[in-house]
Amino acid sequence: MADTILEVKNLTKYFKTPKGMLHAVDGVSFSIERGKTLGIVGESGCGKSTTGRCVLRLIEPTSGEVLFEGNDIAKYSAAQMRKMRSELQIIFQDPFSSLDPRKTVSQTIAEPMLVHKTVPKDQIRSRVHELMETVGLADRLINSYPHELDGGRRQRIGVARALAVNPKFIVCDEPVSALDVSIQAQILNLLKDLQKRFGLTYIFITHDLSVVNHFSDDIAVMYLGQLVEKASAEELFAKPSHPYTEALLSAIPVPEVGGPRRERILLKGEITSPVNLPNECRFAKRCIYASEECLKGNPPLREIAPNHFVACCKAEQFYQKNS
Amino acid sequence: MNGVNDDIVLQVEDLTVYYELEEETVKAVNHISFSLKRGETIGLVGETGAGKTTTALALLRLVPDPPGVIKSGKITVCGNDMLSLPVQKLESIRGKDISMIFQDPMTSLNPVFKVVDQIAESLEIHEKLSKTEAHEKALDMLETVGISRSRGGEYPHQFSGGMKQRVGIAIALACSPQLLIADEPTTALDVTIQAQVLDLIKDLKDKNGTSVIMITHDLGIVAEICDQVAVMYAGHIVEHGSLDEVFNHTLHPYTEGLFNSLPNINDRKSELKPIPGLMPDPTNLPEGCAFAPRCEYATEACKTTQPELRTVGGTHKVACLRYDETDFHINRGKKHG
Incomplete structure (x- = not known):
């Protein structure tokens, strides 16, 4: 079946x-x-x-x-x-307009976890690192803003954000x-x-x-x-x-x-x-x-x-x- | 026109274009050369930031200045030296001998003029037609690109994307140019509309003997309508040859990488092999080969020495140091023979 x-x-x-x-x-x-x-x-x-x-x-x-x-x-x-x-999550088409320009990479990825409270607050940081590794984003980008990144990396943020809540x-x-x-x-x-x-x-x-x-x-x-x-x-x-x-x-x-x-x-x-x-x-x-x-x-x-x-x-x- | 070059519509020699900003210099186009015969189509292929569009704008001397500066080079269109012509003469060539279809049909038309008037404009200026004659001819052009004459009085916002792009084509072709530059003419369009537009360009090329520069990142489109292909990377031409040479006897590792990144339509199980990493920052190009940091074949020498574009066989040119070695070949490459 x-x-x-x-x-x-x-x-x-x-x-x-x-x-x-x-x-x-x-x-x-x-x-x-x-x-x-x-x-x-x-x-x-x-x-x-x-x-x-x-x-x-x-x-x-x-x-x-x-x-x-x-x-x-x-x-x-x-x-x-x-x-x-x-x-149920979504990955959007345009990584240039689907990310909040005032949030850093880590804030963007952490947001769904804060909203859904799926991860205790003190573990969010390590979970963000883990997700960035999963989608292939270098650690040093954690405090970057979307405008500093190219389309491919932005789309990786979009993927990490969607994965954040399992x-x-x-x-x-x-x-x-x-x-x-x-x-x-x-x-x-x-x-x-x-x-x-x-x-x-x-x-x-x-x-x-x-x-x-x-x-x-x-x-x-x-x-x-x-x-x-x-x-x-x-x-x-x-x-x-x-x-x-x-x-x-x-x-x-x-x-x-x-x-x-x-x-x-x-x-x-x-x-x-x-x-x-x-x-x-x-x-x-x-x-x-x-x-x-x-x-x-x-x-x-x-x-x-x-x-x-x-x-x-x-x-x-x-x-x-x-x- | 002098007799010797009758057949050559466009000759570009050693073209270099920089954008000189306050703090840095973007090396957009670096020492590129190519030529185009009557009725021939060349595909300029490459990814975002490869310098394709800057090259096209330089041909029309439309590079925004400042910050754009044409550092060196010679561009000859139908016997005219484009870079030294006085502006007045230049204006008599633009839109008549050489014209351009822009990438984005949504923004390249003027929203406050009727489409028929936008097509008629160049006819009035270049062909010295009266208002009514130009109007009539403009409606003919609309029909040629498959839009009914009755819609000439409408404004761009009343048209769909595909139709707007066809209006752009009608404007570009109104004065039967010898050289047409098409900058990603179908990127904003759906596949079935794309097929219509490509067929239209092909038709007009066959009918009028127009030479076309097709700027695209889509190798499928290149295979469809181009005679020769120049692959650009970080402002350099890295491989240049006939369609058959570049597609069936690929030489440059970057070209190979492009092919490997495309899903194979006939074998859905085949794996994609993306090129690792990203294109280098054009304000800070590596000392050696610009592709070396992403290249699986790169050696120490590649990191320090810039490769020159050299002829390998027939009309096939490649800029890669490894071809100094007699038995070097990339995985995809089949030997010339």
Whole structure:
């Protein structure tokens, strides 16, 4: 029996805007096993960050259930939720704006321990040293301020801060997007090591498909607030069965010369506005395979092969084509 | 234009740019040279602080001065010596013979002018078109980059990121420049939009024979559209060659490190091997090879002697002392042959 740590059912988040309801997240469901990584990919505005934040209730979901170890934390009171927060942490995208510029490295890392009182006060100092070592920050930086540090080191502070309260589950929201490739690889390796050492479970949000492929066990692809495809990383890359996934994969620039390439599928246009969506397949306007049928309603996510979910009325066809 | 160099659109020789601050000097670009033929694309690759953007700005003589100073070098664009031209002449070249797409489409457009007027501006100045002609041509340009003419009267804030970047491209290409500098043109964009923009640049290059300098940190983009590659590190070109030479016969340990840092899309189990450490502080470059402190192949000599860029075979150049040894090769490298 799989040990499911987090199950999200029918999560929605609507924002009221002057033009109408903005469907940021629209009926998203998924589950993650303990110690695994679920990658969520999609383009800007598809709702991947909002999903991550709704799971942690940093944004209040409009509706839906978030079952963490069997308990629906979406129904928790603020006080109950505060207690839970030490188990659920987040690493933010931009290490330049997510750290308090007036706090030193040690103050930043110590803060969550002071808030949650997980460590006696006299041991906090040694725990900070321990955490800095864990994430590879030199001891001499302990009294530095964020502005004195480069992006890679700042992101390490972000990781140490998240680890400070011994969480079980971490949402990594584009943790390497703002970093140079050589530094990006350092942070990715660090996150992988930590996962092995502490048995962490991750939601890994990114727009970078080669990173998500490297990092995740399962991958969910989002488009306009909905999951359009979800499968294991191998399966998704080998047999993409949603036209949007196929286009995304084909658009990855591969740093190889003379090797095999996927045939490039150029999408027309851009993501449509998530405000007041019509009842049709949300991808239909950009889809090269779209037909009459696609305008007759929004296709639900269904399982077309074991653990392979696709929201497209022609999914079987694409699955066949790629197998 | 003199007959001999007809085919050479850009020649950079021994370019050095410093930012001279009150207390220290940032050695942003150090003695770099390269040239570009008509219709050719060069990729300038490197990480933050490698000197890519400063190089691009120097080509247009746009390095902010003070504190930027072009210490040495010669830049020739279509036969014009860019560094000694009077400002008036320079202005007739910028935007016409040589133009630039800036990295951030969110901030490089003027928020209070309609997009069509921003494109028409350079047409009025350089092509001496009347207001209505320039307006008409600007709308044509919008169409070329895939935006409908009806949206010309809108302001930048009404456009998405991808569309703004396309407006930036339309401005840069309005006067059919001979040389286009694209500074990370797709970094702020999503992959599917990135693919559209790259295709657009490729198309225009094929149609107009424009030469392109593609500044990027993404080796995938380089593989996609460049003919030659120059890898920069701490203001130096450390490896330079054709796309095939640099990708398939990599010589410099730093280039190898870049490749090893990238996740392999075809083998998700492969491990990332990041380059240890950080790029050196450009105000305080090491005495020897700037990459030596991070280099697994470094010897004692590397710490004290600066390597020169030298030709190893074909058009392939590398700046690494270890190639003094006849049988030296890096792990990734395959021998020339």
